[in-house]
Amino acid sequence: MNTLSYILHETWISLKKSGAMLFCALFIITTSLSLLGFFILSDNFLKTIIKDVENNLEIVVFLEDGYNENTLEQRIIPSIKSMADVASVRYVSKEDAKNELKKDVPELNEIFSVIEDNPLPASLRIKVKTPTALSTVSEKIKKENGIIINELTYGGESVNNFLSASEKFKQFTMILLVLFIVTSVIVTAATIKLTIYTRKSDIEIMKLVGATDWYIKWPYIIEGVILGVVSSAFAMMLVLFLKNSALLEMAKSIQFLNGFKNEISLQEIGIKLMLVGILQGIIGALWSTSSILAERE
């Protein structure tokens, strides 16, 4: 209890003493955390676009007129559904296809009213569990007997290119994120080190009267944690401002951003920023006190 009250008291004294340097550290940590927050936000934004595209990828099997409906319903659809990589199979009849098209392009209503026959083919819309399974599933379907496939499409090479590009993008952003966190930890640690250097003589006196290294370090570690928490709160405010102003403005004109707006977890970004902020504070405090204590040794 005495030790805890001592540590908290020393933390308070240390915070008061840091003065301008403390504000400087607060500013730098807030800046680095805000950048990190914007980065996470942009990363989420791009991932949402990729996910949106991936979710809409499907195999469309156009059926030639005259197919046997019983065979289709009792054997072909269950057989496709039983494939491991298939998530869902939806049968779209000729009539459904016509209605869908009319709904998507109302201007065609007039044309359909004068055409007697329905030129649109019936189809099977197949969604797969992972985008990479598109080609293997479509190959298997081609080998299914009993239906006449007019055309089978899933975007072919362009989809594969997109998937490989998005996979590379994910790896690249992961590396960038790690680099970003490491850089920001180093910058913060160096800033905290400067604030602790201003109290070098206090540390010298503490050592001379027999304080252990950890006894000296703890108040600075708590100070680092406080710095991290306060900075991450400020950074979160900036991220919130960005999300609520710029992104919502954009969302009004871009439809899929509405999905993004709802999907983005601010709580998750907040926790990430706070964890990185606290980590920065602790590493900064440990690094700086250890080097000062080593000098005195």
Add this chain to the structure above:
Amino acid sequence: MIEFNEVSKVYDNGVVALNNISLGIEKGEFLFLIGPSGAGKSTFLKMIFREEMPTSGQVFIDGRNITSLSRGDVPYLRRNIGVVFQDFKLLGDRTVGENVGFALKVMGMNQAIITNQVNRVLDLVGLSTKKRMYPSQLSGGEKQRICIARAIVNNPAILVTDEPTGNLDPYISWEIMKLMIDINSKGTTVIFATHNKELVDRMRKRVIVLKDGRLIKDEPRGNFDYDNAV
């Protein structure tokens, strides 16, 4: 109690601060350490509380080789050694009482004991009325007495003082000296590095003379004379 065994210290810049020093200091002894500036006095004192490590040789305290202490054990060694500096080394943003009690606080003592001990040593150094003042409100002599109070508050077995009267007038210096004698009379070993000839000559205690890092004189009842020492 304290034993230097062929201790030498050469700094990174090549300066030889101590050159093959061997001597022993008994428990409860009062010892003056004199010598010109740069003779190695401060390095000698720093070896005792392990602020400096010898380049060669060993330093023993109570039979324990402190040069081989682990880093984690050094604070516990220092809690048994009071240190007084010429430049006081007081915490400017804390009151006299807090400065003196600081040594006990880092040992994790409870507040009631700290208050008791602080009052006792402030009485001893004659500054109990200044407990709530800050160092900037005190004179040089008062600051030095606060520094002494902090050094002795946990009843250390050894008191190391590095020119504690260096910035003080003769009257105050003598007051500090009397305080040291008082502390020594209670059984604390006192090692007193000084340039003050009057104090050394008046006390007639054991005198060790260092010159260019060498021990050139060790007299049981010496005086301040290092120019003629060989």
